[in-house]
Amino acid sequence: MLPGGNIWLLVVLWFTPCHLSRVSQPSDYDYVSFQPELGRQYQSGRFYSRPAQCVDIPQDLPLCHGVGYNKMVLPNLLDHETMVEVKYQASSWVPLLSKNCHPGTQVFLCSLFAPVCLDRPIYPCRWLCEAVRDGCEPVMQYFGFPWPEMLRCDQFPRDDVCIAVTSPNATQAPRPRKTEVCPQCDSEIKADTLYEHMCASEFALKVTIRDVKKDGGDRKLVLRKKKALKKGPIQKKDWGDLVLYLKNGANCPCHQLDQLSGQFLLLGRKLKNQHILTAVHKWDKSNREFNRFMRKVKKSKCPKPHSVFM
Incomplete structure (x- = not known):
């Protein structure tokens, strides 16, 4: 559809x-x-x-x-x-x-x-x-x-x-979003969609988060522990003190980050010298769709991502 x-x-x-x-x-x-x-x-x-x-x-x-x-x-x-x-x-x-x-x-x-x-x-x-x-x-x-x-x-x-x-409103301007949630944080977990998003991302990480701070108009995530499902462009020299940015996310809600306990799945790409987040999800083993996603990650191999935006 x-x-x-x-x-x-x-x-x-x-x-x-x-x-x-x-x-x-x-x-x-x-x-x-x-x-x-x-x-x-x-x-x-x-x-x-x-x-x-x-x-x-x-x-x-x-x-x-x-x-x-x-x-x-x-x-x-x-x-x-x-x-x-x-x-x-x-x-x-x-x-x-x-x-x-x-x-x-x-x-x-x-x-x-x-x-x-x-x-x-x-x-x-x-x-x-x-x-x-x-x-x-x-x-x-x-x-x-x-x-x-x-x-x-x-x-x-x-x-x-x-x-x-x-369609009924195809020629009209899009309606305002129901909420002002940061787009990186507003995706429901669906196994197939999440897998496609991961494959389209340059990196995918399982992390725990030490702190979240505002940085100008962005929000930056300081990590405690991290494991790469896909490391992509993250270089060895950046891995130890890796900081991830929620672009334009300083003032929009991201409910996944209200509580920093537990683990997270973070997807993103590198833009110039910053590692930019494109999705933030709780690492939720009690979620059936998330478990389907993880089984798919283990069984399938993503095609090599190639960005078309630049």
């Missing part, structure tokens, strides 16, 4: 006034098998080393599960020529879906990472990009991410065939 409820994927066709526009539901799509002559210069005349192909969206591309269609074009609209590259790049965006920052987030991202198979490339509508950007960039800033240059909205069509979404 898409964030925000039952959202249909549409191709919006702009015609002269004497024509009626046709809106297609996912089941209306006619998937095409691309011919070799389309290959090397598919997508705005760009050159690619291999012909364009229509392929299944793989099970290990969680960003685009349930998006409304099951086949995609390679190369995609972000210049990724292989499925390996698509999966590495897309993994960094998976945690954003759980934040429900805009109901069109998944459709917008997947229209670029996993474009639907049609006989020509169809880009997302500019207004959809702007709506998703305005809803999600404030959340992304908590994780140290700006809206990336590769998703600059003015590059997308305003008055041409384009991808949009329809």
Whole structure:
């Protein structure tokens, strides 16, 4: 399911006034098998080393599960020529879906990472990009991410065939969050979602916390004990006195940190010289979903994370 409820994927066709526009539901799509002559210069005349192909969206591309269609074009609209590259790049965006920052987030991202198979490339509508950007960039800033240059909205069509979404409030600004909880602290523990988030993170730690202090507009966590589930970019020289930062978290509630007793699961990434948190969870062995998550960690191996935000 898409964030925000039952959202249909549409191709919006702009015609002269004497024509009626046709809106297609996912089941209306006619998937095409691309011919070799389309290959090397598919997508705005760009050159690619291999012909364009229509392929299944793989099970290990969680960003685009349930998006409304099951086949995609390679190369995609972000210049990724292989499925390996698509999966590495897309993994960094998976945690954003759980934040429900805009109901069109998944459709917008997947229209670029996993474009639907049609006989020509169809880009997302500019207004959809702007709506998703305005809803999600404030959340992304908590994780140290700006809206990336590769998703600059003015590059997308305003008055041409384009991808949009329809839902009761899709064209309106997102409603204010029910609470002002720090985004790093507002995720319910669901085994599959937590595993995907861990795989998308550069590091994952089991820790006990000595202290939490304000540091400008951030909050910093001083650790007592720590064990790496995934160490990623944390260097040996930083490990002994490792400090983690809750970006822009000085004044928003993080209920997990109200009591510092017990152990925590912390997920994050390195930004410049800081280790930034993207999720804070209690290490709760009494939670069935958390135990499912830990079993999955022991049995499965994450693909190598590759950040697309920078």
